[in-house]
Structures are given as C-alpha cells and as structure tokens.
Amino acid sequence: MLKRFLAGLAALALVAQPVAAASLAPPTGPLAAGDINAIVNNLVQSINAGVTPQSMAPFANFRNYLDNGEFNVTQRGTTAVTGINATATYLWDRWAGYANNASQNITLTNVTSGLPTAPINAAQVGRTSGSNTTQACLVQEIPTADVPALAGQPVTLSFYALAGAGLATAASNTLQVYLNAGTGTDQGLSTLIGSAPTTINSFTGASNPISTSQVISTSWARYTFTGQMPVGAMEAAVQICYTPSGATQSNEYFQVDEVQLEQGSTASAFENRPYAVELAKAQRYFWRITEPAASVNVTLQGAAASATQCNAVVKFPVTMRSAPTLTASTVTSGTTWQAVAVGVAANTSAIATYTANTTDTANLNITTAGMTAGQACGLQGKGGGATLSWSADF
Numbered sequence: 001m002l003k004r005f006l007a008g009l010a011a012l013a014l015v016a017q018p019v020a021a022a023s024l025a026p027p028t029g030p031l032a033a034g035d036i037n038a039i040v041n042n043l044v045q046s047i048n049a050g051v052t053p054q055s056m057a058p059f060a061n062f063r064n065y066l067d068n069g070e071f072n073v074t075q076r077g078t079t080a081v082t083g084i085n086a087t088a089t090y091l092w093d094r095w096a097g098y099a100n101n102a103s104q105n106i107t108l109t110n111v112t113s114g115l116p117t118a119p120i121n122a123a124q125v126g127r128t129s130g131s132n133t134t135q136a137c138l139v140q141e142i143p144t145a146d147v148p149a150l151a152g153q154p155v156t157l158s159f160y161a162l163a164g165a166g167l168a169t170a171a172s173n174t175l176q177v178y179l180n181a182g183t184g185t186d187q188g189l190s191t192l193i194g195s196a197p198t199t200i201n202s203f204t205g206a207s208n209p210i211s212t213s214q215v216i217s218t219s220w221a222r223y224t225f226t227g228q229m230p231v232g233a234m235e236a237a238v239q240i241c242y243t244p245s246g247a248t249q250s251n252e253y254f255q256v257d258e259v260q261l262e263q264g265s266t267a268s269a270f271e272n273r274p275y276a277v278e279l280a281k282a283q284r285y286f287w288r289i290t291e292p293a294a295s296v297n298v299t300l301q302g303a304a305a306s307a308t309q310c311n312a313v314v315k316f317p318v319t320m321r322s323a324p325t326l327t328a329s330t331v332t333s334g335t336t337w338q339a340v341a342v343g344v345a346a347n348t349s350a351i352a353t354y355t356a357n358t359t360d361t362a363n364l365n366i367t368t369a370g371m372t373a374g375q376a377c378g379l380q381g382k383g384g385g386a387t388l389s390w391s392a393d394f
Contacts, residue, residue: 126253
C-alpha cells in the first residue's frame, strides 16, 4: 500500500517537475520512518515547485461590477466641479454627483492626500449652498449588458468612507447607501433620479436591494452592505448620499474610496485592476482630445468638402457604449486649433459634428479657410488647450 502511495506521488512529481523528479523512484524494500518522511517531503517540495497560480485555478472575470472604483481615471481633469444641483454631473469617469433639489448646490472635489490604502485619488461630495434637507449623492449606473448576471443573486457593496468635521452638524455623520435596480434598459441617470426630490429610484420596475443608513467617522473605515438582486433585474445603480439639516456647515462633506459591488454575500478585498484596464472601460462612456501644442497633429482622416470646410473622421480608442455626442470647448480663431492641408495651415473658427457618429468613429466638420475641395486635410493644435469630448455616459 505504501509503495503504491509513494509511486503515485512520484508520478505527480514527474508531471510537475520533470528534471527534479526523474530520480524519484518508488522504494523497493523496507523503509525506516525517517526515510519515509524524507521521501514524502522531497516529493511534496518537487510538486510545489511546479505549481503556479495559473495551474491552481482558472482565470476569473473581474468581480467588481463598478468601474473606476478608486477614482483614478479623470479624463475631464481633477478641478473641483461646483454648482451641481438636480442634474447629475461628472468629475471622475463614470461617477456623477447631484443634489436632490434644484435650489441646493454641491461640489465634487478630487482628494489626493490622507487616503485609506494605496489609491491616488478619492471622491469628496459636499454641499456648498442651500438649506434644503434633501440628499446630496454620488452615483454610478451599471449598464444593462452587465446586470443580468447578477439577477437573483446575493450581492455585496463595500467602500471606504470618511466624514468631514462639519458632517456631524449637518447630517450626524450619517450616509444613506443604495443599490438601485430596475427592469428597463439603460434608462440613464436622468430617469433614475427622476424629478428630484420625489424618489431615490425612478427606474421602471424600481426596487432597492440595498437601502440603509451608515454612521461614519472622521477616520477612514471600510463598510460593507449585502442585498439580493431581484430575478428580473436589467439595470442597476449605486448611490452614496447624505441628507443635510439646515444651513451649510464648514467642512460639510464625505469622502469615499475603493467602491466595489460584487456577487456574493461577503466582501472580498478591493480588486485593483490595472490603470489601462480602467481607462479602456471608462473610454466606452467618455473620451476627450485635448488640443496639443502648436503644429502637433491630431490623428484623424479628412477631406476638404469646400474651401472652408474639412470633413474628418476620428477613430475612438475603444468601442463606445452607444453613439456619443460631441462637446467642443470654445474654438477661438487664431488661438485654438488650425486645419491643415497641402500648402495650407489655416485658423479654425468652429468644430462640430457633420453627420451621425457611430460607436467606433466620430465625424467632424472643421470650419476653416483657404482649402481646395477634394484635398486631404487634418487638424493641428495651436497650444490653446481647447478640448473635443465625446460622451456616451448615462
């Protein structure tokens, strides 16, 4: 029996480590206890030497159903966004803030110091004006493409949070935490928040698998919440809010970081995805070109439709969630952008969409001068820092 057992171990070792195990032959005679231990230990070490993470388990899909949970992707920049009220407004990619009342304003601030673990950014949400006692929230909508995998399953939401010194006075350091679900298809944040402040979830077939309060402190701590997604769930959102009381207080804010939503009834360690992965996921919803230095080309292909119009096509870095809309910052002739063709480098006075965008490409109408119809044309920077942004965000 012992011989068979040792022979089996030797065979396993031979698979795991051919070179080291070639000399491990089954015993042919009686063995002392010490000899048996030595042989078994040798075999175990040989087997372990051939084990890799890939051989122990198959690769798993990403477990965090939220994007940019560390707030490290900031294509819109990191300057604080103020004056936000009942319309959800983005700062960090995929994360928007809103006040659940049109006459109450909040500010979204990117935080870079005193963070809980290893991230480089955290989100701060605070009220800056208004005395309404309606919620100020941070929100991310999860697309219909991802939600059905969670339908009927237990889910756990976790995050780190910290209270500003004024939050105790304004809201007793209490957050409201929601996982919203619905039966519609990608209805968007304007539908989710509805006609503020009527409800926290206006999705079709609305339900709230997680709807609870959590008292936080002025020191970072991790909090976890568990719920059950409804069987028919087709869309979802996570919201972290607070409800102020009375006039705005100094340092009235909360901060959050490492926000994670996963399947299961227990929170796992935060999933640190590579930045390039988070960026690619974020670019499905938003992509921006910032005007480069003078005479530096932007990668696009175009042809002059007339002496004053260059029609160009831009390829997105990833396929977007839906056909996006263009927002061009103010184009100032002689200061921002110039169109270029053979023998021509002319000031640009306007940039707009000339025909419908697709999920893979954007179509630009660049208004300029001095071209000849049919010429190949393109776009250069002039160092003015203008931007072209395409959004398929909710």
